[in-house]
Structures are given as C-alpha cells and as structure tokens.
Amino acid sequence: MPNHQSNRPYFRPDQIFGCNANYDRNFDDLAEKFCRNIYGSTKGKLRQIIVNEDLDNWLNSTTIAQKGQLNIIEAGGGDGRLAIEWAQKGHKVTFCDLSHEMVKRAESLAKSEQVDHLVTCIHAPAQLLSKYITQKADIIICHAVLEWVADQPSFLRALCNCLAEDGTLSLMFYNADAAFFRNTIMGNLKALVKGEVKRVDNSLVPMYPLSPPVVYDLIESLGLSIKTKTGVRVFHDYLHDPKLKINEFEALLALEQRYCREFPFVHLGRYIHVLASRESSVRHDI
Numbered sequence: 001m002p003n004h005q006s007n008r009p010y011f012r013p014d015q016i017f018g019c020n021a022n023y024d025r026n027f028d029d030l031a032e033k034f035c036r037n038i039y040g041s042t043k044g045k046l047r048q049i050i051v052n053e054d055l056d057n058w059l060n061s062t063t064i065a066q067k068g069q070l071n072i073i074e075a076g077g078g079d080g081r082l083a084i085e086w087a088q089k090g091h092k093v094t095f096c097d098l099s100h101e102m103v104k105r106a107e108s109l110a111k112s113e114q115v116d117h118l119v120t121c122i123h124a125p126a127q128l129l130s131k132y133i134t135q136k137a138d139i140i141i142c143h144a145v146l147e148w149v150a151d152q153p154s155f156l157r158a159l160c161n162c163l164a165e166d167g168t169l170s171l172m173f174y175n176a177d178a179a180f181f182r183n184t185i186m187g188n189l190k191a192l193v194k195g196e197v198k199r200v201d202n203s204l205v206p207m208y209p210l211s212p213p214v215v216y217d218l219i220e221s222l223g224l225s226i227k228t229k230t231g232v233r234v235f236h237d238y239l240h241d242p243k244l245k246i247n248e249f250e251a252l253l254a255l256e257q258r259y260c261r262e263f264p265f266v267h268l269g270r271y272i273h274v275l276a277s278r279e280s281s282v283r284h285d286i
C-alpha cells in the first residue's frame, strides 16, 4: 500500500495491518463518555446535519431510492441513533458493534422508538458480519469506526463483501492530517517535530488514524469508486473562541454547509465522509 504519511507523527508501520479484531477498540468503557461528548455537542449536531445532507443528496440523485425499502447495514453503529433514524424512514437495518454496552443502548433505543421490528442488533465485530446476514446491503454505513480498527484493509474488505453489486458505502473516517494541522496551530510544535502525539488510554482520540489518500487508495483497491467527499467540521475545530461554536452556531453551520464539499476545505475536515460504489453500478448526478 502506498505510504503517504512517512514523516508524520501519525504514521503507523504497515505491520499493524496484519492484526485482527482483537486489537480494535471496544467502546464498552467509553460508551457513556462518547455519547455525552459527541452526540450532545455542536460537533455531533454539525456532523449529523452534514452527513444527512450527503446521504439525502445521494438518494435523490441515484436510482437506489426507487427500490423502496432499503436493506441497510450499520457497522460499528455506537448507540444506534443513526440506525434508528433509517428504520424510522421504513428501512431494514442490521446494526453491529464490538461493544456490548453500545449494542444494549441500540436495542433499547430501537424498542423505545418502536422500530425494533426493523432493526437487527448484532454484538459482533463488523469483520464477521457476512456470517449473520442473509441479504447483501444497499447501503453500508460505517462512521467514525475505521480509525479504531487495527487491520483496516481486512475490515474494509469484509464490509465490501456485504455490499450488493449496486450498493453504496457511506464511510466517515477521522482525518489524521487535519488533526496534525490543528495540533500545529495549537502550538504543540516541539512535540510534533519529535513525532510525539499525546494520547491517553481512555481518550476519544483515535488509536489508528489515517491520512485521507491512504483511505482513498484502500477504497479504490476494493473495486469501489469514490463519488463524493465531504469535510465534516472544516471550520468548527479551528475557532479561536470556543464560545462561538454555541453562540454563533447557525452562522458556523452555514459556512460549513457552503464549503465542506469544496477543495481545499474538504481536507481540513476533522472527519471525511465518502460515498463510494462499484464503478458502473449506480447512476449518479453529483
């Protein structure tokens, strides 16, 4: 695999790609903190709006929506809120997560929202999903998981094996380059020159971050073609005055919406959301 990150602190040696799900980050001990920090914040709100816009645009510009009820897989779905949103629109969702705590949350949300008949929750690594499904997916959603997985090529290959011929992968991943950029402007210069990145064990800073070109290569090596790229939080994390995130959220959102799909802003995003499908399978106008 090409190495786009050789001198950067987030570079990981290739040998880590030989690992399996035992090295992936199970969120049992992070579930509470993650749900509070991400879903309940401007980060989560922005992410939800931008990614939903991508998915809505995609559905409106392809023939997928004509199928009616879609068969959706969400891999590493956290507390299940996105899976439940799809079920509320009438789609069938198979949800999996490595964390039992997260699966329990998803099951209970599906029940309380009365969509449990449409949602199948599986406590398993996504690498084993093909053992559990009877039908390949029209859409596979995998958001903010890749950077917690040790063997990323095998993980993505396993997801692709569950994708229908005309299916679409919605992959959102942590952007190591944007994190590096933010670290420099925060003034962590000496540490960065030495290649040191501070990370504590129970932190929400991903363990296996990748540079976007590496992820793009991985996706394409699986025979998928990338249709759209969107930066998630292209300005949010760089604001000098954090109060603006709350006090001027509407203006911030408007700027994010205007620039998040334009270069160079896409690659400033703390996360990148990619929609990919097999080359000839889906008609798209985006």
Ligand SMILES: C[S@@+](CC[C@H](N)C(=O)[O-])C[C@H]1O[C@@H](n2cnc3c(N)ncnc32)[C@H](O)[C@@H]1O
Binding pocket: 021, 024, 025, 026, 027, 028, 034, 075, 076, 077, 078, 079, 096, 097, 098, 099, 102, 124, 125, 126, 127, 142, 143, 144, 145, 148, 149
């Ligand atoms: C950062 S959370 C993201 C949750 C959700 N997708 C979201 O965007 O809010 C990462 C999730 O991936 C799960 N995870 C990590 N490795 C996994 C694997 N190999 N298979 C399935 N889930 C995994 C973790 O347990 C955790 O719930």
